[in-house]
Structures are given as structure tokens and as C-alpha cells.
Amino acid sequence: MAFKQLALVAFVALSLGACEEDRYRGSARHHIPIPSATYTLMSEKGMNKDQPILIRSYKKESELEIWKRKPTGQYALLKTFPMCRWSGQLGPKVREGDRMAPEGFYAISPAQMNPNSSYYVSFNMGYPNAYDRSHGRTGAHLMVHGACSSAGCYSMTDDQIGEIYALVREAQNAGQKAVQMQALPFRMTPENLAKHRLDSNIAFWKNLKEGTDYFEVTGDEPQVGVSGGRYVFNGSTGDPSVAQAVQQKRQQDETQVAALVARGTPAIKLLYDDGDQHSSFKTALVAGGADSLNRSASWGSRDVGVSRPDALTIGPRVVVLDDKGKAKATIRATSADNDAVLAAVSAAATEPPAAKPELAKAEPAKLEAAKPEPTKAEVPKPAAAPAATLLAKVQPGGAAPAPVAGSFTTASEESEPFYRRALSFVPLIGASKPAETQVSAPVASVVPSTPTNVRAPLPPRRADKLRTTRLEEPAAAFASQPVTR
Known part of the structure; x- marks a missing residue:
């Protein structure tokens, strides 16, 4: 009984x-309710669900932050979410169909909340805003949504977007008229600014930094306007002492940038195959295969046929620039992590001249095509092992065998699953320990003199979608509105 x-x-x-x-x-x-664990976290930090919030997102780091305004009037970080997918490159969205996720300062009103999204729930960022319109930029319905798939949006898992959506909703229900979203290419640190100092977008990024500097100095959200094709913050009504403190921070950062350049920090441009995702998701993808994004209960994601799964290689290509901003070498990094990028550049610099890519005057995307063919005796040498990457930080544990730098898929490997071939650089494949305990000293792989041209097929059920659906405009992106990103 x-x-x-x-x-x-x-x-x-x-x-x-x-x-x-x-x-x-x-x-x-x-x-959707706010999870009980998040209520506990808010209580521990002296916050509550009704307080205003602010969102900050970072492409390179693939992270999204939720900040809460405490009774003191200053914002404090509540929680950081690893981002499951973003598409395109670093830089602002310019035109419809370019797959770029917007960068800038956006405002999310209650009218922009979409509980009927085909991607679980979502909210519209408000692109194009006044700044985008002043530059003639096109596109619409750029969202933060679920499903871990992107064609110009910031995409989270269903569970993540449910929690973020609930936090935004409760703040709006308590009277917040608009939630500011600071969509940034990377964290505005002197290290990032030094490395990207010759990127074609650097003037725009420095303009964004004026607003983030104000936020970091005061703990309050900047009042955003547009004048002369630039963002302006707090107009002429700001406190002179605050303006002086912000200016002082800017000068200190510029001094640090100059010192980093003097110490030999290389000028680079990152080129992604098509966006990226946080390394914790990439690790799980390698361990679980192509369908792990769709079947994982904790992610709550499903196949929506938008993201390019073939683009999820281990890290971006790093284009090393000369003093005039011209490309002189292209290296594949193990990840977008700062240490991994610098280690890749350092490893390339130690290669003998014959193994280095030739100085090319072509566009960065054409660098590899312009390289001379190697002889049979020329075998790419393993690069020096760099410092720990973001993968190692996320997945602590024992070491696994490191892959050989510069290795590429060949015809004899076609029988292997696609994601294991496309992400063969990741040091978890073939390890004897469980995936969650693996750590490997990453290897920065130098692109060989002549690239190996391999067409890796997509998984069968995704291939049909990608052949019949325009990537820029998925057929069923949102139930309540068309997608014209």
C-alpha cells in the first residue's frame, strides 16, 4: 500500500x-515567470523584479549582461548569459540581408515585446534607430530571441530568452518606459581597442565608447541622441564634474592603448565565417554532434534552418595589419579570446619566412587564394601552444591531446560526422575523458600556403532547409511579423 x-x-x-x-x-x-534561482540572486544583491534594467551585449565575447538599478540609483550587474549564436561580423548592420547583428544604443519599449515569436519569445531591438536612419541603413525586425539560430539577431536558448524576457517585462510593468540595450562589438577595454585600432570601424566604436564610458563612470544609463551623424550623450545638460570624470577615464584608456601599441600589440581584424557562439555551447556542440542544439532539454532549442552550421569552426581568422591598415598575414586562431588571438599572431611570427603567408595587396577574403603552392616537401609546422583559451576557462579538468596546427579535412574523412570534421581543431574530440572534464592546451593553427578546398556537407535535414530558404529572410521567422533583416 x-x-x-x-x-x-x-x-x-x-x-x-x-x-x-x-x-x-x-x-x-x-x-513566463522569473526563475526562483534568479529571485534568490536578486535578493542577495539587494535588487527586486520591479527595478529598471539595462542590457549590454558583446559579439566577440558572445555574452549578454542584465543590469539592475539599485535603490542608490546606480546600475549593478545581475547576471551574465553566454550567447548561443550571433551572425555576421564585428561591425554595425548596414543593409537588409547582410546577416549583421546591429551595434549601437537601442531602446526596447513594451510594444516591442513579442510573446508570439516563432523563436519562442523575443523582443525587437528597435533597429534602425535615429543613428542608423541618419546613415541610410536598411533592415527591420532585428531581435533578441531564442532557438539558438541567427540571421542578423542575437540568439539565446529558449530557457535563457524566457528568463531575459520575464526580467524586461517585469521592469516595464513597474513603469520603465524603455529598456536601454548597449549592443557592442566587444568589451571596450584598452586591450581590445589596441588590437582593433586600424579596423575600418574604429571611429564608430570609439563613438560608442563615449556612451559606455559614461555608464561605467557614473553607474547610470546615458541619455542618447544623434547629431551630425554621431551618437551624442547627455547633451549640454550634463553635470560638468561628471563630464570631467568621463573625459579623464577616456584619456587614461588612450594612454594605456598607446602603451600597449608601444609594447608591440599587433593591429588585427577578425574575420568570422558567419558569427560565433560562446565557447561553452561550442564545446557541447562538439561533444554532442549537430543535433545537440535541437534535442537538449536544458537548451530548449530546435532546428529553425537559419544559422549556417558549417560556419562554426573553432575560431575566427585573424588578419594581421601593417601600419597602413593593409593585410599582411592571415592566421586561424583557436578562439576569439584575447590570449588565443595574440598567441596565434605570436606563433605566426616565429614561423620561418617560407611558411608565412605572402604580403598581399588583395582584400582580406582573397589572401588565401593569392598564396603560392607548396612543394611536397613543405609540411606546415605545429604552432607554439598559446595561453589558455576561453574553452579551457569554461571547462576545467584534465588535459587532452592537442590537435596538429594547420590540419584540414580531406576526402578520406568524409565518413566522419560534419561537426567533428568542421570543428576538428577543438581539443575535446577523441579524448578518453568525458567532454565536461576536458582541457587542452590550444594550438594556434597557421593557414598553410595553399588552402585545401573542401566542401563539407550540411546534415541532411538542414541541407534541405538551406537550399529552399533564403538565409537572410527565413520563411517562418516570426508568427506575428515578417523578417526583413
């Missing part, structure tokens, strides 16, 4: 759990 009672209790508990999951999958998705 006791056994039957226990079984009944277990059945009821499971049924309630299932109902709780399904409850927020239909028309009631607008009422």
Missing part, C-alpha cells in the same frame, strides 16, 4: 512538472 502511495505521489509530481513546462509554450508565453 505504501509503495502505491509513493508511486502516486511521484506520478503527480511528474505530471505537475510537465504541465509547468507546457504552460508557457502556448499563448501564455507572455507570462
Whole structure:
């Protein structure tokens, strides 16, 4: 009898759990609750659900932050979410269909919240804003949404976007008219600014930094305007002492940038195959295969046929620039992490001249095509092992065998699963320990003299979608509105 009672209790508990999951999958998705763990976190930090919030996103680091304004009037960081997917490159969105996720200062009003999104729930960033329109930029319906798939948006998992959506909704219900989103290419540190100092977008990024400097000095969101094709912050009504403190921070950062350049920090440009994702997701993708994004209960994601799965290689190409901003070498880094990028450049610099890419006057995308063919005796040498990458920081544990630098897929490897071939640089494949305990000293792989041209097929069920659906404009992006990104 006791056994039957226990079984009944277990059945009821499971049924309630299932109902709780399904409850927020239909028309009631607008009422997704804030998770209890987040309520606990807010309480520990002296915050509550009604306080205003602010969002900051970073492409290179693939992270999204939620900040809360405390009773003191200053914002404090509540939580950092690893970003599951963004598409395109570093830099602002310019035109419809370019797959670029917007960069700039955006405002999210209650009218921009979309509980009926085909990507679970979402909110519209408000692109194009006044700055974008002043530059004639096109595109619409650029969102932060779920499903871990992007064609110009910032994409989270369903569970993540449900929590973020609930936090924004509660702040708006308490009277916040618009939630500011600071969409940034990377964290505005002297190290990042030194490395990207010759990028064609650097003037725009320095303009964004004026606003982020104000936020970091005062702990308050900047008042944003547009004048003369530039962002302006706080107009002429700002406190002179605050303006002086912001200017002092800017000068200190510029002094640090100059010191880093004097110490030999290389000028680079990062080229992604098509955006990126946080290394924690990439690690799980390598360990679980192509379908892990769709079947993982903790991610709550599904195949929406938008992101290019073939673009998720281990890291971006690093284009090393000369003093005039011209490309002189291209190296594949193990990740976009600062240490990994610098280690890749350092490893390339130690290669003998014959192994280095030739100085090319062509566009960065054409560098590899312009390289001479190697002889049979020329074999790419392994690069020196760089400092720990972001993968190693996320996945602590034992070491795994490091892959050989410069290795590429050949025809004999076609029988291997696509993601294991496309991400063969990641040091978890073939390891004897479980994926979550693996750490490997990453290897910066130098692009060989002549690239190996390999067409890696997509998984069968995704290939059909990619052949029949325009990547820039997925057929069923949002139930309530067209997608014209």
C-alpha cells in the first residue's frame, strides 16, 4: 500500500512538472515567470523584479549582461548569459540581408515585446534607430530571441530568452518606459581597442565608447541622441564634474592603448565565417554532434534552418595589419579570446619566412587564394601552444591531446560526422575523458600556403532547409511579423 502511495505521489509530481513546462509554450508565453534561482540572486544583491534594467551585449565575447538599478540609483550587474549564436561580423548592420547583428544604443519599449515569436519569445531591438536612419541603413525586425539560430539577431536558448524576457517585462510593468540595450562589438577595454585600432570601424566604436564610458563612470544609463551623424550623450545638460570624470577615464584608456601599441600589440581584424557562439555551447556542440542544439532539454532549442552550421569552426581568422591598415598575414586562431588571438599572431611570427603567408595587396577574403603552392616537401609546422583559451576557462579538468596546427579535412574523412570534421581543431574530440572534464592546451593553427578546398556537407535535414530558404529572410521567422533583416 505504501509503495502505491509513493508511486502516486511521484506520478503527480511528474505530471505537475510537465504541465509547468507546457504552460508557457502556448499563448501564455507572455507570462513566463522569473526563475526562483534568479529571485534568490536578486535578493542577495539587494535588487527586486520591479527595478529598471539595462542590457549590454558583446559579439566577440558572445555574452549578454542584465543590469539592475539599485535603490542608490546606480546600475549593478545581475547576471551574465553566454550567447548561443550571433551572425555576421564585428561591425554595425548596414543593409537588409547582410546577416549583421546591429551595434549601437537601442531602446526596447513594451510594444516591442513579442510573446508570439516563432523563436519562442523575443523582443525587437528597435533597429534602425535615429543613428542608423541618419546613415541610410536598411533592415527591420532585428531581435533578441531564442532557438539558438541567427540571421542578423542575437540568439539565446529558449530557457535563457524566457528568463531575459520575464526580467524586461517585469521592469516595464513597474513603469520603465524603455529598456536601454548597449549592443557592442566587444568589451571596450584598452586591450581590445589596441588590437582593433586600424579596423575600418574604429571611429564608430570609439563613438560608442563615449556612451559606455559614461555608464561605467557614473553607474547610470546615458541619455542618447544623434547629431551630425554621431551618437551624442547627455547633451549640454550634463553635470560638468561628471563630464570631467568621463573625459579623464577616456584619456587614461588612450594612454594605456598607446602603451600597449608601444609594447608591440599587433593591429588585427577578425574575420568570422558567419558569427560565433560562446565557447561553452561550442564545446557541447562538439561533444554532442549537430543535433545537440535541437534535442537538449536544458537548451530548449530546435532546428529553425537559419544559422549556417558549417560556419562554426573553432575560431575566427585573424588578419594581421601593417601600419597602413593593409593585410599582411592571415592566421586561424583557436578562439576569439584575447590570449588565443595574440598567441596565434605570436606563433605566426616565429614561423620561418617560407611558411608565412605572402604580403598581399588583395582584400582580406582573397589572401588565401593569392598564396603560392607548396612543394611536397613543405609540411606546415605545429604552432607554439598559446595561453589558455576561453574553452579551457569554461571547462576545467584534465588535459587532452592537442590537435596538429594547420590540419584540414580531406576526402578520406568524409565518413566522419560534419561537426567533428568542421570543428576538428577543438581539443575535446577523441579524448578518453568525458567532454565536461576536458582541457587542452590550444594550438594556434597557421593557414598553410595553399588552402585545401573542401566542401563539407550540411546534415541532411538542414541541407534541405538551406537550399529552399533564403538565409537572410527565413520563411517562418516570426508568427506575428515578417523578417526583413
